[in-house]
Amino acid sequence: MSLNQISVFLENKPGRLQALTDILARKDINMRAxxxxxxxxxxxxxxxxxxxxxxxxxxxxxxxxYTITQVVGVAIPDEPGGLNNVLKVLSDGGVNVEYMYxxxxxxxxxxxxxxxxxxxxxxxxxxxxxxxxxxxxQEELAEL
Amino acid sequence: MVGIEAVLINAxxxxxxxxxxxxxxxxxTFDVQVEMTPNMFTDNVGEIAKRQQALEAGLRAMLGISAxxxxxxxxxxxxxxxxxxxxxxxxxx
Numbered sequence: 001m002s003l004n005q006i007s008v009f010l011e012n013k014p015g016r017l018q019a020l021t022d023i024l025a026r027k028d029i030n031m032r033a034x035x036x037x038x039x040x041x042x043x044x045x046x047x048x049x050x051x052x053x054x055x056x057x058x059x060x061x062x063x064x065x066y067t068i069t070q071v072v073g074v075a076i077p078d079e080p081g082g083l084n085n086v087l088k089v090l091s092d093g094g095v096n097v098e099y100m101y102x103x104x105x106x107x108x109x110x111x112x113x114x115x116x117x118x119x120x121x122x123x124x125x126x127x128x129x130x131x132x133x134x135x136x137x138q139e140e141l142a143e144l
Numbered sequence: 145m146v147g148i149e150a151v152l153i154n155a156x157x158x159x160x161x162x163x164x165x166x167x168x169x170x171x172x173t174f175d176v177q178v179e180m181t182p183n184m185f186t187d188n189v190g191e192i193a194k195r196q197q198a199l200e201a202g203l204r205a206m207l208g209i210s211a212x213x214x215x216x217x218x219x220x221x222x223x224x225x226x227x228x229x230x231x232x233x234x235x236x237x
Binding site: 005007009010011016037038039041042043044046063064065066067069098117 | 193214
């Protein structure tokens, strides 16, 4: 069970990120999560959008360079140790976490939701499932 | 120009490029702007940086010059009558 993340190439210059968010806003595409990774002259913006197809279509039309990556979304109890437990399950399962970021759930106040980019999605979801930790699927994301 | 194209094609990126020559503190600088292509892109900043460095190494090996490769967005490089402007010399001599 994984989520679709859109990773977009941007030049590391003023206005580039805003040009992208402007395009998404004009097409009524809602972003649930965003993370930015930078190098000196470029960056990658990673987005979880409500509508992957609409987002992909407009990015393609506007000439952006992007890829779709599978990531794992996990509900983490919003208390000390919540994230630590999940990371322990992953590391005990031999799963490497490459990056992670939060996403906004509109309905839950007891859980924080984190997106994990891992080397092996199948291995990660299996390790989490074994410990009773459910991963968020694309349909569930819309409900959260 | 053919040399730079060969380096890009050998690396697997038949990309649009432009050379910007400038002078910084009495030293000529040679930047090669390369438009990002789908097959050059990957969801890993470190990997893209490695590919950028590999292009720089290729340019150094083939042309004998230290050129900085700057990755730019598609359609950044201006075209005049359908052909890309290949060299921009900003030096004021």
